[in-house]
Amino acid sequence: MLRETLRLAIQAIFRNAFRSFLTVLGIVIGVGAVIAMITVGQGSARQVTEDVEKLGSNVLMVLPGKDAMQGGPGGSVDPPFSLRDARLVAEELPFVEIAAPVAFSRGRVVFGNENWLTDIVGTDNGYITAAKWEVARGRLFEEGDLRGGKPVCVIGETVRDRLFGPSDPIGETLRIKSLSCQVVGLLASKGASTFGADQDDFVIMPIRTFHRRIAGNTDVSMIYISAADAMPLARAREDVTLLMREIRRIGPGEEDDFTVADMEQFATMLSGITNVLTGLLSAVAAVSLLVGGIGIMNIMLVSVTERTREIGIRLAIGATGRQVLAQFLVEAIVLSLIGGILGILFGLGMGLAGARWLNVPFAPEARIVLIAFGFSALVGVVFGYFPARRAARMDPIEALRHD
Amino acid sequence: MADPLIRLRGISRVYGNGDIAVHALDRVDLDIAEGEFVAIMGPSGSGKSTALNVIGCLDSPTSGTYHFDGVEVANLTRDQRALLRRHYLGFVFQGYNLLARTSALHNVELPLIYKGLPSEARHAAARAALAKVGLADRAHHDPGALSGGQQQRVAIARALVGNPRVVLADEPTGNLDTKMSAEIMELLARLNRDEGLTIIMVTHEDDMARFARRLIWMVDGRIDRDGPTPRAA
Numbered sequence: 069m070l071r072e073t074l075r076l077a078i079q080a081i082f083r084n085a086f087r088s089f090l091t092v093l094g095i096v097i098g099v100g101a102v103i104a105m106i107t108v109g110q111g112s113a114r115q116v117t118e119d120v121e122k123l124g125s126n127v128l129m130v131l132p133g134k135d136a137m138q139g140g141p142g143g144s145v146d147p148p149f150s151l152r153d154a155r156l157v158a159e160e161l162p163f164v165e166i167a168a169p170v171a172f173s174r175g176r177v178v179f180g181n182e183n184w185l186t187d188i189v190g191t192d193n194g195y196i197t198a199a200k201w202e203v204a205r206g207r208l209f210e211e212g213d214l215r216g217g218k219p220v221c222v223i224g225e226t227v228r229d230r231l232f233g234p235s236d237p238i239g240e241t242l243r244i245k246s247l248s249c250q251v252v253g254l255l256a257s258k259g260a261s262t263f264g265a266d267q268d269d270f271v272i273m274p275i276r277t278f279h280r281r282i283a284g285n286t287d288v289s290m291i292y293i294s295a296a297d298a299m300p301l302a303r304a305r306e307d308v309t310l311l312m313r314e315i316r317r318i319g320p321g322e323e324d325d326f327t328v329a330d331m332e333q334f335a336t337m338l339s340g341i342t343n344v345l346t347g348l349l350s351a352v353a354a355v356s357l358l359v360g361g362i363g364i365m366n367i368m369l370v371s372v373t374e375r376t377r378e379i380g381i382r383l384a385i386g387a388t389g390r391q392v393l394a395q396f397l398v399e400a401i402v403l404s405l406i407g408g409i410l411g412i413l414f415g416l417g418m419g420l421a422g423a424r425w426l427n428v429p430f431a432p433e434a435r436i437v438l439i440a441f442g443f444s445a446l447v448g449v450v451f452g453y454f455p456a457r458r459a460a461r462m463d464p465i466e467a468l469r470h471d
Numbered sequence: 472m473a474d475p476l477i478r479l480r481g482i483s484r485v486y487g488n489g490d491i492a493v494h495a496l497d498r499v500d501l502d503i504a505e506g507e508f509v510a511i512m513g514p515s516g517s518g519k520s521t522a523l524n525v526i527g528c529l530d531s532p533t534s535g536t537y538h539f540d541g542v543e544v545a546n547l548t549r550d551q552r553a554l555l556r557r558h559y560l561g562f563v564f565q566g567y568n569l570l571a572r573t574s575a576l577h578n579v580e581l582p583l584i585y586k587g588l589p590s591e592a593r594h595a596a597a598r599a600a601l602a603k604v605g606l607a608d609r610a611h612h613d614p615g616a617l618s619g620g621q622q623q624r625v626a627i628a629r630a631l632v633g634n635p636r637v638v639l640a641d642e643p644t645g646n647l648d649t650k651m652s653a654e655i656m657e658l659l660a661r662l663n664r665d666e667g668l669t670i671i672m673v674t675h676e677d678d679m680a681r682f683a684r685r686l687i688w689m690v691d692g693r694i695d696r697d698g699p700t701p702r703a704a
């Protein structure tokens with residue numbers, strides 16, 4: 069009987085294939101949006117986790133400004149750090165293996181006829197090591213380069229590709245603003261990060277060179293710390309915070325004017341954004357499912373009216389009200405499940421495209437797909453019940469007289 | 472004598488109430504035994520269809536008692552009446568009432584689906600029923616591709632397929648020309664004669680009523696005359 073009911077439902081749906089398709093569009097869009105969003109969200113979360121692992125879980129970044137993580141870099145009115153601050157962190161805290169001062173700028177780099185806008189970074193070898201870059205060719209900075217602020221630099225793969233093409237960059241001289249700078253090393257590519265940011269697009273030079281020739285001041289915009297593996301990160305943060313308060317002479321009861329961030333925090337922040345987006349989309353999806361459900365109810369009411377005579381025939385030859393109810397309810401459920409399945413496929417497709425575009429792993433979740441499937445069935449039941457009940461309660465004589 | 476298959480006592484069916492009440496059936500007493508072929512005639516509005524619907528358990532009387540094979544139908548629920556129709560009754564309507572865009576075979580199978588028969592058994596029974604009405608070669612035609620007479624024969628096959636005890640036909644030849652009508656009536660008469668099928672038929676035409684063996688004449692919701700069909704001269 070159930071097989072017959074199913075067959076009947078599918079027949080009825082495909083008899084008006086185009087109308088059925090339009091009817092389920094709301095559900096397709098609702099389910100599709102959720103699936104796509106969650107797939108991409110999960111993919112980004114996974115990418116962030118991988119990135120964090122790549123960077124090492126024992127890394128802390130000290131940035132000026134209370135809420136540096138929220139405001140983004142560059143928005144701070146609080147004073148920057150100095151080279152001395154970085155040195156103190158390294159010297160005072162025994163668990164700190166590396167405390168590298170880092171300063172940034174954007175600038176155009178020129179070689180021959182080629183030029184390229186990139187990140188100019190002033191720092192020392194510690195930063196390169198702590199951030200897990202590998203030297204592909206050439207070398208890192210020597211003591212003399214660092215102490216004397218020599219015009220030498222290490223470049224990323226993207227910059228090499230843009231400026232040098234197939235030829236060897238080592239020993240060549242770049243021009244950055246007024247500075248002529250010799251390339252001594254090339255770092256191995258790290259590839260794109262979460263959300264597609266290019267991690268190989270930079271020129272690194274000794275921080276003294278940067279201060280003198282690029283920035284014209286001695287500001288340090290970040291202290292990049294690598295702590296000993298044995299040190300719990302939370303305690304490391306605490307100690308770094310206390311020391312920085314001392315260095316920056318922040319009185320008791322006063323708020324920090326800097327932030328000590330770790331990659332986990334960064335990951336939490338990103339997943340926070342993802343959660344907000346997922347929530348928003350879920351709301352859209354809920355509305356869409358509601359609209360889709362009303363569409364199904366409408367079309368089922370039309371269908372019941374159109375098929376009044378059929379219902380009369382079925383009742384006359386001995387169908388019970390319950391059987392007629394089942395027929396139309398199953399039809400509504402099948403209809404909305406078709407919408408759900410199309411939505412799942414559409415959502416996974418969008419999720420795949422989105423993941424490709426954002427350069428994150430494609431992470432479809434069986435659980436979400438099952439939930440979406442369940443929800444579409446539920447929509448069918450809820451919105452199909454009323455029309456089906458109307459069919460089941462028809463008076464056979466009147467139904468047969470209907471034309 | 473054993474109880475008749477169908478026994479109506481004081482059956483009334485009133486539509487509306489107060490001054491505008493219409494007594495479609497007015498205290499009808501009627502017995503029909505197994506194996507009879509009854510024609511119901513009478514002027515338009517005299518309650519013929521209402522009587523057939525009450526007997527067919529599609530409609531419930533306002534008052535009176537109706538026993539089908541000894542069972543009081545008034546005490547049955549809506550679903551129980553559906554089961555009674557499913558197992559014991561077959562219907563033939565003036566307008567055929569076949570499912571459109573559905574093959575003759577599947578139309579005939581329909582009652583058996585509700586009986587819960589497996590598909591091979593349904594196919595076999597539906598084919599046999601179609602053969603009985605002379606349409607074995609039309610099994611896969613849709614109603615739209617069949618003549619009126621053929622459609623009515625499909626409807627008769629559908630009424631027969633579940634081996635009912637009574638077939639109820641409301642003006643089965645009302646939409647057919649004389650030749651086709653005669654074919655249908657011969658078919659019904661043969662089923663009654665050869666298989667002992669009980670048939671109750673409403674008709675407006677004397678020529679069709681003559682195929683029956685008993686004639687009930689209704690006027691204003693009452694049975695005016697009841698007796699053997701006058702045989703054609």
Ligand SMILES: Nc1ncnc2c1ncn2[C@@H]1O[C@H](COP(=O)(O)OP(=O)(O)OP(=O)(O)O)[C@@H](O)[C@H]1O
Pocket residue numbers: 486487493494495513514515516517518519520521522
């Ligand atoms: N649903 C209804 N509501 C109100 N009155 C009805 C309804 N159905 C039938 N009637 C009335 O009941 C009476 C008997 O109707 P019925 O259909 O049984 O007549 P009939 O003998 O079959 O007539 P016809 O030969 O025209 O088919 C008529 O007066 C009709 O108007």
Ligand SMILES: [Mg+2]
Pocket residue numbers: 519520521
């Ligand atoms: Mg009538």
